[in-house]
Amino acid sequence: MHGMQEVTGSIPVGSTTLPLSFELNMARPTYDPAEIEPRWQQRWADDALHRAVDFDQSRPKWYALVMFPYTSGDLHVGHWFAYTGPDVHARYKRMKGFNVLFPFGFDAFGLPAENAAIKDGIHPSTYTSANIERMLSQLRTLGSVFEFDRQVVTSDPQYYRWTQWIFLQLYRKGLAYRASAPVNWCPKDQTVLANEQVIDGRCERCDTPVIKKELEQWFFKITSYAEELLKFDGLDWPEKVVTMQTNWIGRSEGLEMDFPVALRAGGEEKLRIFTTRPDTLFGVTFMVLAPEHPLVPQVTSDDRRSEVDTYVATARNASDIDRQSTEREKTGVFTGGYATNPMNGERVPIWVADYVLMTYGTGAIMAVPAHDERDFEFARRYGLEIREVISPTGEPSSELTEAYTGEGSLINSGRFNGLVARSEGIQEIIDFVKSQGWGEATVAYRLRDWLLSRQRYWGAPIPMIYCPDHGAVPVPEDQLPVMLPEQAEFRPTGDSPLAAVREFVETTCPECGGPARRETDTMDTFVDSSWYYLRYASPQKADRAWDAEAVKFWLPVDQYMGGVEHAILHLLYSRFFIKGLRDCGLLQFDEPFLRLRNQGMITYGGGKMSKSKGNVKAPDEMVRSHGADAVRLYMLFIAPWSDGGMWNEEGIDGTRRFLTGVHYLATQTYPGDAADEGESNEERELLRLTHRAIKSCTEDIENFKLNTYVSSLMKLRNALQDASRTAAGRTMAYRRAIDVLLLLLAPAAPHLAEEMWLATGHPYSIHQQHWPAYDEGLIAAEEFELVVQVNGKVRDRMMLPVGVDEDRVRQAVLARPRVAEFLDGKSPRKIIYIEGKILSIVA
């Protein structure tokens, strides 16, 4: 025994006094996580306890997925925080009777490995496999139920072979194409940068402002799905993510319309513009072309030529931060050319200015300074005319000090005067423009096609061959994978590293057998991650990307969990892939992820943990000193899973104490002689709090409110500890309550729960038990505490039987001396009774 000393006495509990016997000075026997945790992990792995069963029709399936990590180094507590919640949820779903698929893999291609390779002179593949080993061993110590048998690694040739195959399917469908485009270029590192490597217009690595460079690139035609990607019907996604994607796609309805322009060389050309405000057409006082617009040279007059050329050259070389800043004063030059506004026949000057983007709409605008803030600013600066065509009063304003973008009616607009701006005005003018054949209603999207080629080494080679006679030819499918050559100079030189590997580049044309060159660019890693969740359905399949039946069985993903930083790119790309592959006839569903849940971020030392920032906190030491169960509970308890927060490990003692307490209750009171089942008040009370705990734990896990799930477990433990010191501690209800505590604890602290399950005389394994059910009828108490308010303040409380009728409540309350005191002789003007809760008296 453990120096236990029995003391008897009494403590007041509520209004009654209960007999009591409790232990003093008891150093609680603790348990050794280092002994029990690895033991159970081994046993569960040997028994394949958590294996998903393909084609099992006897249970509902549940495909739970966490976003797979980059192989950039050790797992840190941020990863653990992210994975513990989903792990608990998956375990819970298994106990609820689901056939759960919960796989894990690694996003292994990409810049982290390449950068480490450049820095330390290690080959990216060596670096990557070392990290994978390390991360896997950490995940095992966490006691997670990820199914590692289905592991997917994107840099494995048996995986990227199918990434290349998918590229070819999309290419054949016309969804992948090659075109010249401006890309991000870092002048210092002499390399192209991925969009996500450009932070606020600067190179992520050297902080140099990035410029645009024109290069031949590969694109996926995601824009042809812009409209469908705006639909989220049937998806249970966070509002925030839906909004972000919707804004990113940026749908705008408007008018495309031609303005005739006289060319310098003689003749006439049509300048096409896009506007969302056709109702302001009579307010056009100038036109603006983007510097890259093809008509610029043709409309520029001889006397303006040198100035225009200089401006265009400067704009092309300007860095993104300079060009995109809204703070900067707008600049531009007059071309000397003129366009005609078909609406009123007026001649309007054509300017070039870099506030107009070649990449949106048609790269040209009609400027209406009176009703557009940007045009207003520009007109002010260059002394251009500002003509009001919309007025809130219907009368011209005396002076415009800023662009008026509000409601009003049309003025100075010929036959359209008096129409309501926006709604009516837009419609009528579009109809008129259409009837004249000047243009038509269109929809513009902010979304651009997905630039997928990278001039980088560590990625899947794009499976194309260039033949002098046959042009771009796809690599035949039976020649996949196009292997990434092991030896290559991957330091950035400004050229694709693969271009320097002769054995790789030199090949023959699949069409004619003549000499040909391979494509030397590799694919963006977002391509790899756009389909990995399909591979999990049949990861070992050697002769195809996926087994159609397995995909049909498991997909779509029921619940996808990860950081909100992937709200746009990864999730949008994945949705595009599914729709594209569906249209290739390869899939029969429309959306990859039915339900999406985002965890919050764990910050440390003022920011997101990342290896490059050096503020990483590893969980390993905590696991050694407190055990995986305590760390798991702490991860759940530290903050709401969806919020995250600042890392702080001071509270870990609390979850460890809790587990020690559970261990104590389960070992010290079992096996004891339980008295026959009775119907005592204590037993009914135990039953009540047990069912109450089941209810709140169930609801909390369902809703991913995992911090309150843990606090419910703690409340139940506290209550059982109190009960253990009374006669109630020797009843069947108490023993059942201990069982329930262990079952409810099992998803969060799987090792201790299993150990105690056996220690209390149950058969292996607790993880194959059913999640306990609760009975609402048993939760209801027999008495309730009525709160009495007088004039809005709580003045008294009293115990009453449940179901007591209102008249009796009123009588009882009005008879109370404290109530009389606060009524101070006045008679109540109004009495409100909320059944079972509160009685509010207004005097």
Place this chain on the structure above:
RNA sequence: GCGGGAGUGGCGGAAUGGUAUACGCGUCGGUCUCAAAAACCGAUGCCCGCAAGGGCUUGAGGGUUCGAGUCCCUCCUCCCGCACCA
């Protein structure tokens, strides 16, 4: 600028319009100990009061209500996303 989210004890946080501060950390007191740690027991929002008790309190200010952390209006602060998108 536009869009989204959030402001509650010393700290992390909890609260279907109905007892604000659950649960935990920390702190303080106690038990045990030569002592300390651990463990256990208890107290712990703030102010006044010996006490009984009273008053105040959810970023600020108004409003609706018998009753507001929660709903409405005005404002402040912080975080996240997009940002010259015509």
